[in-house]
Every structure is written in structure tokens, then in C-alpha cells.
Amino acid sequence: MEFKKIQLNGFKSFADKTNFLIENGLTGIVGPNGCGKSNIVESLRWVMGETSAKSMRGSGMEDVIFSGTSNKASKNIAEVSVTVTNEKNEGPIQYRELDEVNVRRKIEKDKGSKFYINDKEVRARDAQMFFADLSTGAHSPSMISQGRIGAIVTAKPTDRRAILEEAAGISGLHVRRHEAELRLNAAENNLKRADELRRQQERQLVNLQKQAEEAARYKNMSEDIKKIEAGLYYLKLLEIDKEIRVENEKFERRNR
Numbered sequence: 233m234e235f236k237k238i239q240l241n242g243f244k245s246f247a248d249k250t251n252f253l254i255e256n257g258l259t260g261i262v263g264p265n266g267c268g269k270s271n272i273v274e275s276l277r278w279v280m281g282e283t284s285a286k287s288m289r290g291s292g293m294e295d296v297i298f299s300g301t302s303n304k305a306s307k308n309i310a311e312v313s314v315t316v317t318n319e320k321n322e323g324p325i326q327y328r329e330l331d332e333v334n335v336r337r338k339i340e341k342d343k344g345s346k347f348y349i350n351d352k353e354v355r356a357r358d359a360q361m362f363f364a365d366l367s368t369g370a371h372s373p374s375m376i377s378q379g380r381i382g383a384i385v386t387a388k389p390t391d392r393r394a395i396l397e398e399a400a401g402i403s404g405l406h407v408r409r410h411e412a413e414l415r416l417n418a419a420e421n422n423l424k425r426a427d428e429l430r431r432q433q434e435r436q437l438v439n440l441q442k443q444a445e446e447a448a449r450y451k452n453m454s455e456d457i458k459k460i461e462a463g464l465y466y467l468k469l470l471e472i473d474k475e476i477r478v479e480n481e482k483f484e485r486r487n488r
Contacts, residue, residue, distance in 0.1 A: 233322055233333070233366055237315040242307040243278070244271040247298045279312040279337045280369050281347070281360035294341055311338045316366075324365040335359055357411075 235254050240246040245268040252261075252272065261269050274288050278296060285293045300306030313336035321328045330350070337359070339345035347359040363369040 233316045233318050235314060236317045239313045240275050242298045242310040243275050243312050244296055247304050275312045279314050279335060280363045281356050308341045324362055335362060
């Protein structure tokens, strides 16, 4: 896959729709300081899934939207799209049959940003993985900005490994492995939490079993008490009945 066109609209200093064609050979942009050369590099990083506003030289991600000048009003939307040709049917497997792939990112004030691949809305992670499978991305070592050369020369072994992985075309696998590790760690944490919840439920079950046993014992004792009380009442009734018969007999003897 090869990058063929970058289109900016309302992104930083590019108030109007602007196209940058990347032809065969060396394509360069030359201009004085402050003309917006760095904004083009940042637009590439942004459409590739950059999430740090600081990396975009702003305090918030909405700072990438054209803020207006004395001659032009500010905008509410910024949009950057990258067109990639696929003449050799390479890249991510789901796009190998396509001759051209367009990745677009759009941000609107107070609404956040959205990603699109061939005009179909996708997750930010999907767009990041698309470029990772192309051995590039927002943090690719091949995107060299001001002061980046010195950082590469003095890079740590882990940073140098990233450069070698990208050159070997396996950075996408590295990203997927990292994502799989994160998912495994999350699953392990969920299992630990589930185990802790299971232990809590077991402790609650033991307490409930004790309460159920006490309730059953109370019920049995209550029934026994009721039976005993009923027996006592019956005996009292027999005694009262006996007393009534005795009194009736006495009364009859007196009246004779």
C-alpha cells in the first residue's frame, strides 16, 4: 500500500479544503517558518489515531480546529483524510481486495471525533490497527519531526526495537500482541474479582444457612410450644368440665 493523497479541511491553519498529492519519487514541501509545514505532519498523526493533544501542540484536541483569523471566521469542524492505493493487494486482510482505501477523521466542537474507513464509521482502534498493519502509525519512527533525529540517535533499546520492527513490517503484530496482553491482563483481573465475589457469596451463603437453620429451629420450637399450649388448654378444659359436673351434682342434691 502507498499513500497517495492527504486532504485537510479546517485543520489548524488550513481553513479551506486543501489536497496534497504524493506522487512517485520524492515529494517535499518547502516553505518559511510558520507556513504550516508541521501542521501537515500533525494531520497525518491525527488521522492515524493520535490521542494526545500535547503531541498536537494544543491544550485540547479541539485546538486542531481552525480558530479563525482577521480575514476568515473560525470553523466548528476539522477533517483530515488519507487515501492509500493498494495495487498489489497488500495490507490488512479485510482490505486486500480493494484498489483504494480512504481513512478519514472528523472532529466537531463539543461532540468529539469520529473515524471512517471508506466512509464507514469505525472505532479509533480500528483505524490505528489499519495503519499498524501497514507498519506505520501516529507514533511511527519513520515520521520525523523537529528534534526527532537527535531523539532517534539517543534512543533506548526499546525505541530502537520499534524502528527495526517497523522496517521488518511486523509492527502490526507487535501492536496486536500488546493488545492481546492487555486483554489477558484485564481477563485475569476480572477472574480475580470474580473469585473474590465468589468467596464473598460463599461467606454470605454460610451466614444465610445458619440463619435458615435458626429460623427452622425457631419454627419447630414455635410449633412444639403451640402443641404444648394446646395440650394445657385441653387439660384446663377437662378440669373445668369436671368442676362443672361436680357443681351440678351438688346443686341437684340440694334441690331434692
